[in-house]
Amino acid sequence: MKTLVVYSTETGNTKKVAEAIAKALPGAELYDVKAAPDPAAYDFIAMGFWVDKGGPNKEAAEYMKKICGKKVFTFFTLGANPDSMHAKTCAEAAPKSYGEGTEQVAAFWCQGAIAPNLIAWMRKMPAGNPHAPTPEAEKRWAEAAKHPDETDLQHAAQAAAEALAKVQA
Template sequence: MNYAIYYNSVTGNTKILADHIHSQMKENCLYSGNADDPKIEGADLVFVGFWTDKGRCSDPVIELLKKIKHKKIFLFGTAGFGGSPEYFERILSNVEKYVDPTCEVVGRYMCQGKMPMSVRERYQKMYDSDPQNEQFQSLLNNFDQAKKHPNQEDLDTLTIQLKSMIKAIQKS
């Protein structure tokens, strides 16, 4: 089975996941990158990576997902806000809506990812203007937690997901 990896990554978090997938899958990679490459069409399995934008993937990923037909798809992504499997599940479900019905989603994975420092500066200004607001402190705490991701634990969990997906595909 050959595969392709497409990812859209602004901060580099999703690229870390894409590179990890490539290192785990090793052989039969037709394409790995952040451009909509024609080689993707020749793949049996397409890994599609995204960063979270307004609770879903970015527009280039939506366009690619609408274009891909009759493939096995593994969705993976990162989000600045984390810690809640329900939140990640909601994002993945939102993204999966863009997958063409002729495709089969064979795996999904998300983890937290670091955000640009400009986001923390914005949160700090909000907090400074109203230090009693617990939501603003929570935003700062989440930002500081996100700086540590994706980490080795995230990559190990992704590896487990990949192995599980491969076993399921081999059984079918």
């Protein structure tokens, strides 16, 4: 089975998850989306994005549209709590980003450290703004800064390996 792992990253979080996944999938080829090959030549694709304003970041979304008629494993990192409604909404929307006939076998997501410049920008927001620096937001940003951690990487690798096994069964 020809296996491809593609990721898009701005600050490295999604790349770390992609590397852990690639190690867990025998013979997998790993590419940054900027240099990724035509997905048509592969049987199983693990596709990773970072959440940008509630959805897959633009470069990942453009590539996902080109993945047609494949079995895929989706993974993503985001600043929000992975158990939040926001994370669930992102997860539910992800399968719709693929091209025609693509079936998402499974998905994995975890928090990823938020870029310091974005945090600095949010800290300047006035009270009442959805991005304003409340104590809860500061707590969430501090928690995000610890991810992806070793446990996240292990879980990602395991979920991807299970998805591949399901496709091969």
